[in-house]
Amino acid sequence: MDFHGAHILSVKQFERADVDVVFRVADGMEPYAQRKRITKALDGAILGNMFFEPSTRTRVSFGCAFNLLGGHVRETTDIKTSSLTKGESLYDTARVTSGYSDVVVMRHPKVGSVAEFAAASRVPVINGGDGSNEHPSQALLDLYTIKKELKSNDREIDGMHIAMVGDLVHGRTVHSLSQLLLLYNNITFTLISPAELRMPAEIVAELKAAGHRVVETEDMEAGLQDNDTVYLTRIQEERFTTKLEADIYRGRFRLNQAIYTRYCQPNTIIMHPLPRDSRKEASELDNDLNQHPNLAIFRQTDNGVLVRMALFALILGVADKIEQSAGEVGWYTEGRF
Numbered sequence: 001m002d003f004h005g006a007h008i009l010s011v012k013q014f015e016r017a018d019v020d021v022v023f024r025v026a027d028g029m030e031p032y033a034q035r036k037r038i039t040k041a042l043d044g045a046i047l048g049n050m051f052f053e054p055s056t057r058t059r060v061s062f063g064c065a066f067n068l069l070g071g072h073v074r075e076t077t078d079i080k081t082s083s084l085t086k087g088e089s090l091y092d093t094a095r096v097t098s099g100y101s102d103v104v105v106m107r108h109p110k111v112g113s114v115a116e117f118a119a120a121s122r123v124p125v126i127n128g129g130d131g132s133n134e135h136p137s138q139a140l141l142d143l144y145t146i147k148k149e150l151k152s153n154d155r156e157i158d159g160m161h162i163a164m165v166g167d168l169v170h171g172r173t174v175h176s177l178s179q180l181l182l183l184y185n186n187i188t189f190t191l192i193s194p195a196e197l198r199m200p201a202e203i204v205a206e207l208k209a210a211g212h213r214v215v216e217t218e219d220m221e222a223g224l225q226d227n228d229t230v231y232l233t234r235i236q237e238e239r240f241t242t243k244l245e246a247d248i249y250r251g252r253f254r255l256n257q258a259i260y261t262r263y264c265q266p267n268t269i270i271m272h273p274l275p276r277d278s279r280k281e282a283s284e285l286d287n288d289l290n291q292h293p294n295l296a297i298f299r300q301t302d303n304g305v306l307v308r309m310a311l312f313a314l315i316l317g318v319a320d321k322i323e324q325s326a327g328e329v330g331w332y333t334e335g336r337f
């Protein structure tokens, strides 16, 4: 695909070669993300960071990625403080706000809303999550992390075994990650969820049609065995009609040190898009695994900055110009990475 000026709305727009391009550019961002070098490749550019749903990592890491490339960030963080509450359409909001920035990242609770916004936008738009539908930049950073983690053990994405656990019906991260894996070969998916929260049937059908093996189960102990990666998710309570309904499922599938040691392969990578629900009644990923070397959750968040820098650099056409404006860091940076 041609990244220049492209919207990033769905993982379905990528070919495998495109993913390789993003990962290669992301690798090159490491010295900048780790504050060993600075660059001004996007000096003067403005990011409109528009988040109409709660977010910590996605919003801040997109902003941070843009800053690290030398650009400025404008935040719109609450639907209540924007004109959308006065009845303004997404079309009008897009026409107006895209005149104020060079690229927009948008998160919105409604499925398809970011694509609707992008259709009216004058500048490229990246989907930071549209309801329970998709979260393409998260899928890219998850796959980038999986690739790196597997590589350190001489394993690769083709042929891997991955378990996805939790709220698979509402989780946009697992929807995007599994659909991105359609580009790879011979993967075994073990989908562990309550029957009511299973992965949408269309996605399961697509995975099978692409030649992958899919096992759907409610038996966590059996499902955890024989995986390269276990990807846990939070019960997406904001997608349920009532909190009480979400409570039924909270805490049903948990991973902790004892369960990991008993059922997982010793080199199984532990992932979670975060936030993990650390309330006692949930704890889908227990704090007692915090020091475990296979816990990749904070490597995922660090990798997110690299991948988001790569997306901006490719979309705005500066991927080959990062070094031209690069220089030394003038402040103390030891011991952070």
Ligand code: NCD
Pocket: 057, 058, 129, 135, 138, 172, 173, 233, 234, 236, 273, 274, 275
């Ligand atoms: C996820 C999301 O918003 O879909 N968070 C994230 O972006 N890392 C997962 C979640 O909220 O559970």
